[in-house]
Amino acid sequence: xxxxxxxxxxxxxxxxxxxxxxxxxxxxxxxxxxxxxxxxxxxxxxxxxxxxxxxxxxxxxxxxxxxxxxxxxxxxxxxxxxxxxxxxxxxxxxxxxxxxxxxxxxxxxxxxxxxxxxxxxxxxxxxxxxxxxxxxxxxxxxxxxxxxxxxxxxxxxxxxxxx
Numbered sequence: 001x002x003x004x005x006x007x008x009x010x011x012x013x014x015x016x017x018x019x020x021x022x023x024x025x026x027x028x029x030x031x032x033x034x035x036x037x038x039x040x041x042x043x044x045x046x047x048x049x050x051x052x053x054x055x056x057x058x059x060x061x062x063x064x065x066x067x068x069x070x071x072x073x074x075x076x077x078x079x080x081x082x083x084x085x086x087x088x089x090x091x092x093x094x095x096x097x098x099x100x101x102x103x104x105x106x107x108x109x110x111x112x113x114x115x116x117x118x119x120x121x122x123x124x125x126x127x128x129x130x131x132x133x134x135x136x137x138x139x140x141x142x143x144x145x146x147x148x149x150x151x152x153x154x155x156x157x158x159x160x161x162x163x
Contacts, residue, residue, distance in 0.1 A: 002155050006145060010137070013130045015145065018123060019152055023159055025115035025122040029086030031155060032056070032113065039064070041154040044147045047074065052100070056080055056089065063100045077102060081110075089113045107135035109144075 005018040021028050031037050035054035043049035043066040053063040062078040075096040082090035090113075095106035102108075112127040126148070130136035 003149050003152050006149065008136075008140065008145065010133050013133055013136045015128045015136070015140075017126045017128075017148055017152065019126075019155070020118070020121060020123055021155065021159065022121040023162070025117045026086045027159075027162070028115050028122045028124050029089075031158060032089055033085070035062075037158055040158050041151055042066075044150040045154060047147075056083055058083055062091070063096065065098075073098065075100060078111075087115055107131065107139055109139065 002019045002021060003017060004020050005016075007016045008014070009016075031041065033056055035051040038054070039049045039051045042051075042064065046069050047066040049064050049066050051062065051064045053061055055061055058080055060080040062080070063075070064077075065073045065075045067073050075098055076093065077096045077100060078091040078093050080089070080091045082088065090111065092108050092110050094108040095103040097103060107130060110129045114123075114125045114127070116123045116125070128144075130139065
């Protein structure tokens with residue numbers, strides 16, 4: 001299992017997921033920087049992602065949708081805030097309508113992904129923060145924790161293609 005730890009802190013309005021990967025940080029970075037690799041793991045197995053736009057430059061935008069088992073689509077977007085390839089990626093993640101327009105009625109998540117080389121591979125830490133405890137609870141009730149764990153669990157399969 002790739003995920004080694006999941007911590008939620010309602011007081012700080014954060015969720016932190018740690019994953020150990022059997023590859024260097026530079027290779028782990030590609031899981032995010034290559035849209036074809038990203039869509040192989042970003043959505044949970046029953047809601048695979050399709051990346052539409054993918055610009056990981058500061059101010060850039062990533063748009064995607066996840067397709068559910070019944071064919072229904074759930075759209076999302078990222079606004080890239082900081083990039084330090086291959087060490088760090090910061091973005092705001094939100095829900096959108098079918099045209100990619102952000103849904104202001106849904107919470108957004110500010111995400112920081114850190115990559116650190118370790119003996120035998122790397123550690124990827126995903127720090128998610130929320131604007132309020134209520135928004136955090138709403139996202140957790142929608143299954144964010146479980147969905148992220150399931151999605152990250154697919155990374156091993158992506159990396160296995162390297163072998």
